[in-house]
Amino acid sequence: MMRGDESYAGSPSFTRFRDSIQAIFGFRHVIPTHQGRAAERILFNVMCKKGDIVPNNTHFDTTRANCEYAGAQALDLPISEAKEPSLIHPFKGNMDTARLAEVIEREGAKKIPLVMLTVTNNSGGGQPVSMANIREVKQICKKHSIPLYIDACRFAENSYFVKLREPGYAGKSPREIARELFSYADGCTMSAKKDGLANIGGFLCTNDDLIAQQQKDLLILTEGFPTYGGLAGRDLEAIAVGLNEALEEDYLHYRIASTAFLGNHIAGEGVPIVQPPGGHAIYLDARAFLPHIPPEQFPGVALANELYLEGGIRCVEIGTLMFGEHARMDLVRLAIPRRVYTQSHIEYVVEVILDVWRRRDSIPGYELVHQAPFLRHFSARLKPRSPHS
Numbered sequence: 001m002m003r004g005d006e007s008y009a010g011s012p013s014f015t016r017f018r019d020s021i022q023a024i025f026g027f028r029h030v031i032p033t034h035q036g037r038a039a040e041r042i043l044f045n046v047m048c049k050k051g052d053i054v055p056n057n058t059h060f061d062t063t064r065a066n067c068e069y070a071g072a073q074a075l076d077l078p079i080s081e082a083k084e085p086s087l088i089h090p091f092k093g094n095m096d097t098a099r100l101a102e103v104i105e106r107e108g109a110k111k112i113p114l115v116m117l118t119v120t121n122n123s124g125g126g127q128p129v130s131m132a133n134i135r136e137v138k139q140i141c142k143k144h145s146i147p148l149y150i151d152a153c154r155f156a157e158n159s160y161f162v163k164l165r166e167p168g169y170a171g172k173s174p175r176e177i178a179r180e181l182f183s184y185a186d187g188c189t190m191s192a193k194k195d196g197l198a199n200i201g202g203f204l205c206t207n208d209d210l211i212a213q214q215q216k217d218l219l220i221l222t223e224g225f226p227t228y229g230g231l232a233g234r235d236l237e238a239i240a241v242g243l244n245e246a247l248e249e250d251y252l253h254y255r256i257a258s259t260a261f262l263g264n265h266i267a268g269e270g271v272p273i274v275q276p277p278g279g280h281a282i283y284l285d286a287r288a289f290l291p292h293i294p295p296e297q298f299p300g301v302a303l304a305n306e307l308y309l310e311g312g313i314r315c316v317e318i319g320t321l322m323f324g325e326h327a328r329m330d331l332v333r334l335a336i337p338r339r340v341y342t343q344s345h346i347e348y349v350v351e352v353i354l355d356v357w358r359r360r361d362s363i364p365g366y367e368l369v370h371q372a373p374f375l376r377h378f379s380a381r382l383k384p385r386s387p388h389s
């Protein structure tokens with residue numbers, strides 16, 4: 001970060017950033033953005049028009065909102081196993097390819113400007129997508145000349161899960177697996193705060209020269225010149241290094257093991273979680289945790305608030321408040337920051353969750369007091385319902 005070069009155009013920091021990304025992701029054009037959602041906004045604005053449909057295994061909240069804001073329909077096509085939190089499946093992040101083929105057949109390829117795959121599937125429990133599934137999605141897309149884009153936020157964790165769980169990959173490095181994964185795609189969006197191990201930043205990649213030009217034009221309007229895209233030179237440098245460190249096996253092993261430690265401990269005491277434990281987070285199944293609170297009274301919000309009140313644990317609802325009618329589950333995500341916690345921190349989290357678990361029957365539902373027209377969960381205000389209402 002100390003060698004960050006702040007030249008407006010053509011800085012060596014950008015060259016290092018671009019080269020590092022191209023060495024892993026392999027795309028022709030690399031466009032820096034200040035966050036992942038800026039990459040999403042530019043992608044959808046360039047590629048989508050009103051009435052289009054964008055299938056994904058599960059759209060993340062900002063992805064869904066940016067897609068809908070561009071006038072397109074964000075369609076989630078997870079496999080049916082993904083809808084059962086307690087069910088164990090090695091690749092619960094997979095897309096339902098039969099439904100994808102069916103949607104393309106029914107709606108026509110002209111209405112589908114791109115297909116996306118989110119690796120790992122954040123809103124679906126941080127669950128990985130298998131290489132076989134990515135290949136299958138690619139084949140369907142290729143048949144209809146539809147580009148495939150990857151939401152790459154947790155690409156390194158996904159690659160490591162492929163190594164651990166998919167036959168034929170045990171002897172490959174996460175980096176080799178990542179290269180194969182991206183070789184099936186036409187581009188990607190990335191939030192570098194995740195598997196870029198950086199404090200801020202993101203990028204957008206594509207192999208299409210024409211699309212890249214349109215994306216860069218839009219980038220200049222709101223983000224900055226295409227060699228910095230709203231980032232300081234030090235951020236470009238941090239991402240250039242972070243992407244490589246995220247692919248180190250020791251790091252991935254430690255990360256996935258510490259997440260599983262939390263999940264297995266609370267599950268062992270009966271706490272319902274999305275199984276198996278995901279890469280970056282444990283997801284509590286709030287509907288099963290608080291069966292007396294119906295989805296319209298936001299069981300995920302009730303549980304997240306209770307964990308904060310009990311032990312200062314800050315987590316997020318991924319459910320009815322976040323996705324409204326599109327919510328298939330009410331989850332509470334305990335995302336684990338990289339390289340922050342020790343075992344004793346995690347043990348403290350276990351204790352707090354178990355304390356709340358023991359008094360779960362007394363936790364009230366919530367009702368909305370204020371909501372914004374989109375991405376309402378970022379700024380909504382809610383109040384607890386009285387026990388008799």
Ligand SMILES: Cc1ncc(COP(=O)(O)O)c(C=O)c1O
Pocket residue numbers: 035036037038060062063118122151153190191192193194201202
């Ligand atoms: C899967 C996924 N996509 C997109 C984003 C948005 O990225 P950012 O927060 O950098 O805008 C996130 C952030 O959590 C994410 O996890």
